[in-house]
Amino acid sequence: MTLKLELDHIAVLGESLEEAVAHAESAVGMPLLPGGTHPRYGTHNQLLGLGGVYLEALAIDPAAEPPTEPRWFGLDRFKGPARLDKWICRVRDMDEALAALPMAGRPVELSRGRLRWLMSVPGDGMLPYDGMFPALIQWLSPVPAGAILSASGARLTGLEVIHPEAEGLEALLAPYLDAPLVRFATGARPALRAELRTPQGQLRILQ
Template identity: 30%
Template sequence: MTAHPLRLDHLVVSARTLDEGTQYVADTLGVAPAGGGAHPLMRTHNRLLNLWGGVYLEVIAIDPHAAPAAASAASAASAASAASAASAASAASAASAASADPAASADAGAPRPRLFALDDPATHARLENGPYLSHWVARVERPKQLRTWRAQFPQRIPPIVPMTRGDFTWGLSVPDDGAFPAWQGAGDGVLPSLIQWDSPRHPSDALPPTGIALKALKAVHPQADPVRAQLQWLGAAHLLELQSTDGAAALVAEFETPDGLRTLK
């Protein structure tokens, strides 16, 4: 287990469109996500909902108004430069981060797949049935450096991709194929992506209070043992209640709201 246990940063609801995802969350929790913005590199956009304790919920969808893929990929170099400048303590550490993250210096003419498996046909098929709780993201707080940690354990942690949205900049672990993180072939959204914020503010600081608190995050997975082992190695096992299943992997979040207990699946 890592010496620096991780914190829950945010939950992810995937949707075909932001309007569909927003309506699903509003119908379930009684408050509609708002704000958010575009992720130029990934050609996605989001809306956010504040939760108690410095956590938030993100509704994410493919951005139909995003710049063409090649143009979006061209922004990767500038995003990488901004994130490295904000997080590196010296020129040497910035160079180390760049070498550890080949995705950050990818050919501008070869855009990477979208994150959270949003380009996967299986995801598209599932979203035909409506939005769903697809993933969660764990926060790596300083003094631990996410890019350094990934450079030390590249088999355990996917490449760290520099991302931006408005004034916010961060590094996020995203496999090169855009799939969910996995360990020994098991992931399916149940293993978290890792995030480290370069911006001094966290998005939850800019969101209005909702009176909603996450009570429990639960998951089932047909390969629970390797998933549990990776959670323990990451220092994230305390954030998720995991059980084995003979069925498909799934996440469930329970919330305390002003109107009582609500469940998001």
């Protein structure tokens, strides 16, 4: 099997879910849908379909039991305003993906309702390149989350990955990345910037 990394979704993180949702909704101009909880990592989310991919707002769930291991997506160390902070790529075989990209972490099996998936999670919860390395996901359920979400009419039209070592990150991922919407740019501060097209034809920026 030839390894391919396809863009699955993007994630806005916040110190609270309310902050993450408010930031996402302000940029997109429409409400996010209810999501659920992830007991293993003590987090919860809300979601919005973006035409083949989706947007996730994610934060620590204050009502959940604290996990016995570092939380995914570096949420234990997340500070400051809510922001677009992670991108997640879909793979068909997690073992193959982690053999090629071991820095992505270890495979962790998770579930929520009808959904089951494997996620790559580093031991300390922190993805390489200051979090700008994509998390990897392999959907185990027949229908992935992006296909279940109701169509919002909004579409992701571009995702820019910004990092001081963007050239190195791009070179590392280039043999496997099959995501035409993703581009890399060198910048002083690690960041993500998404371009969105609304049902009214407006171009909106989420970062």
